[in-house]
Amino acid sequence: MLTSTAIDPMDRRGVDKNLWIWESPDYTRNYMVVADVARGDSKDYSAFHIFDLETNTQVAEYKGHMPPKEFGYFLTAIAMEYNEALLVVENANIGWAALDAIQERGYRNLYYSPKSEASISDSYFSQYEDHSKMVPGFTMSLRTRPLVINKGREYIGDRSVTVRSKRLIEEMKVFVWKNGRAEAQSGYNDDLVMSFSTAMYLRDTALKNKQQGIELTKATLNNISRPSQYQGAYFASGKDNPYYMPTSNGAEDISWLL
Numbered sequence: 001m002l003t004s005t006a007i008d009p010m011d012r013r014g015v016d017k018n019l020w021i022w023e024s025p026d027y028t029r030n031y032m033v034v035a036d037v038a039r040g041d042s043k044d045y046s047a048f049h050i051f052d053l054e055t056n057t058q059v060a061e062y063k064g065h066m067p068p069k070e071f072g073y074f075l076t077a078i079a080m081e082y083n084e085a086l087l088v089v090e091n092a093n094i095g096w097a098a099l100d101a102i103q104e105r106g107y108r109n110l111y112y113s114p115k116s117e118a119s120i121s122d123s124y125f126s127q128y129e130d131h132s133k134m135v136p137g138f139t140m141s142l143r144t145r146p147l148v149i150n151k152g153r154e155y156i157g158d159r160s161v162t163v164r165s166k167r168l169i170e171e172m173k174v175f176v177w178k179n180g181r182a183e184a185q186s187g188y189n190d191d192l193v194m195s196f197s198t199a200m201y202l203r204d205t206a207l208k209n210k211q212q213g214i215e216l217t218k219a220t221l222n223n224i225s226r227p228s229q230y231q232g233a234y235f236a237s238g239k240d241n242p243y244y245m246p247t248s249n250g251a252e253d254i255s256w257l258l
Contacts, residue, residue, distance in 0.1 A: 006166045018064035019078075022164045029054060031085035032207075034138075034199040035075055036191045037068050037095040046071045046098075047191040049168075050082055051199055053207070056155075057162040063192055068094050072101025084109050088202060090195075091137025099136045111202075113139040138198060149182045151204055152197025161200065168192045 009020035025031070035048035046068070050060040060082070066074065072089075075098065079087040088111040089099055102110060112134035140148065155161045156172070163169065174188040184190035 005162050005164060006169055007164055008166075009164070014062075014064070016064050019060065019062045020165065020167075021060045023052070023057070023059035025082045026052075027083050029083065031059070031079075031082040032088065032199060032202070033075060033079045033082065033085045034088045034195050034202070035071075035098070036090050036195040036198075037071060037098045038065070038191065039068065039094050043189070045189055045191045047195050048075065048078075049165075049192070049195055049199055050078070050085065051161075051203075053086075053203075055162065056160060056203065058164045058168075061165045061168065061192070063167055068097035069101045072098035073105065076102050076105045076107045079107065079109070086111060086207075088198065089137045090140050090198065091135060092140055095137055103136065110136055111138060111206075112136055138202070140194075140198070144201075146182075148194070148197045148201040151201040152193065155200040155204075163196075165192070168196060 007022065009022050011021040013019040013021065030053045032051050032053055033048055034051075036046065038044035038046045045063045046066050047063045048061070049058055051057065052059055060078070062074075062078075075087060075089065079085045086109050087102065087107060089095055089102065091099055091113070099110075113136075115133055115135055156163075171184065171188070171190055171193045174185040175182065175190050175193050176185055178185075184193070
């Protein structure tokens with residue numbers, strides 16, 4: 001069961017103690033930080049999860065009230081701490097203030113979305129890519145929201161993710177269908193659920209496509225760099241003498257041509 005993986009954090013950090021940490025950064029591993037931004041003065045919370053990309057294990061989580069610009073600085077610092085993690089921030093409404101703060105700090109490993117409703121596989125992750133047709137952050141649209149939620153449910157159902165947070169599990173319990181839309185019950189929040197589901201969606205789409213592209217590039221480069229196995233027209237294998245040519249009268253030594 002999902003609840004069997006939930007454990008108390010080994011550390012609670014921050015003024016409000018709302019940054020929960022289960023695993024310290026391992027500088028041999030890759031991480032992803034996925035955040036949902038709130039105004040900081042309302043009933044909604046700013047939240048983020050940090051996942052180990054190899055094991056898909058939740059290693060840290062935050063849920064609290066923080067002004068968007070300050071939250072952007074906070075996200076930059078925590079992403080740097082976790083080995084320059086891929087930083088994904090929803091860019092709807094108030095999210096732009098946090099993204100501006102992240103770009104102000106010059107953070108490099110920021111997620112970008114296509115400006116149009118293009119395939120998610122077109123998303124970019126690095127400052128070295130062409131961003132002329134991209135916007136910083138993850139765009140949650142009418143098209144992507146149902147896909148995001150379904151992907152979160154799929155990973156939970158398949159037990160393909162290790163969830164450590166009791167806060168997240170409690171939000172999942174009150175995440176229901178209301179008037180044809182999946183959201184939290186009245187009086188509850190779904191900030192952790194949505195940022196979690198976004199992480200699972202990106203893992204199964206953009207991250208997978210990116211990894212496949214890297215593997216294809218490596219395979220192509222390996223083929224280019226590998227010496228040709230072609231041994232010439234006059235012998236069948238590398239064990240044959242290249243200076244003997246088979247004729248009707250037997251093998252003829254052609255080394256004299258040299």
